[in-house]
Amino acid sequence: MKQYEDMKKNGVLLIHGAGLGSFIWDELIPLLNLPALAVDFPNRKKGDKVNLQLSFKHYSDAVIQQVEQWNIESFVIVAHSVGGCVGLKVAEHFGKRVIGFVGISSVIPSDGNSFISCLPFPQKVIMPVILKIAGTKPPKKAIEIGLCHDLTDMQCQSIMENFTPESKALFKEKCKAEIPNVKKLYIKLLNDQEFPTSMQEKMAENMNTQNIATIESGHLPMLSHTNELAKILNDFC
Structure with missing residues (x-):
């Protein structure tokens, strides 16, 4: 009975990364021991330009509104990639x-800074220029290399079909949130083509945790290494 009551009391909040959506957690959720809420950033599947005018606050407010409708007393935040910035505000x-x-290969800014502030040099300088010229939807080949290199063809096709360009503000604006004073875990992805391990180690340092797990996966372990990720999260929770 106590275990059942605990499951009613506690949950897991899943926050996806840029361009993605709650669908990336579909295979993972049934393997978790606690109730899970997979939230969505604004305007999934609604075109390439609909998010252009959104601020960082629009993103964090959208997640907060979804959590406020969730009948869970307390929860663990699991934040992937740029979802780390949003997760801090939440x-x-x-x-x-x-x-x-x-944090799953997540960006954890220090001192309430932005996603771009966390990038190593020279990406920190180049990224604003790329966003200005090319926007926030990478070419198909870049998505294949960065997100899909260790996924199945079907999984890669799903990423391509559901990819949603974000507002530049998601990357450029400061999150203005402190690191929470709770138990923390950083999950480092050893074959990540988006963020090098050196950057992930720096993000774990910013998170102020020495509790680090590793997975031999690319940027989307919830798809490529679902069982392994589920075990890590269940052990933590």
Whole structure:
């Protein structure tokens, strides 16, 4: 009975990364021992330009609104990639309801800074120029290399079909949120083509945790190494 009551009390909040959506967690959720809420950033599957005018606050507010409708007393935040920036703001908003924070190859800015502030040189200088010229939807080949290199053809096709360009503000604006004072875990992805391991190690340092797990996967372990990721998250929770 106690285990059942705990499951009603605690949950896992899943925050995806840029261009993606809650669909990336579909295979993982049934393997988790706690109820899970996979949230969506604004305007999934609604065209290439609909998010252009959104601010960073629009993203964090969208997630907060979804959590406020979730009948869970307290929860662990699991944030992937740029979802780490949004996750910090969500953690700040809900305060003591947040009982843990997990970053999966996630960007964790120090001092409330932006996604771009976390990039190594020279990417930190080049990224704003790329966003200005090319926008936030990478070419098909770049998505294949960065996100899909260890996925099945079907999984890669799903990523391509569902990829949603984000607002530049998601990457450029400061999250203005502190690192939560809760138990934390950083999951480092050893074959990640998006973020090098050196950057991930720096993000774990920014998160102020020495609790680090590793997976031999690319940027989307919830698809390529689902069982392994589920075990890590269940052990943490």
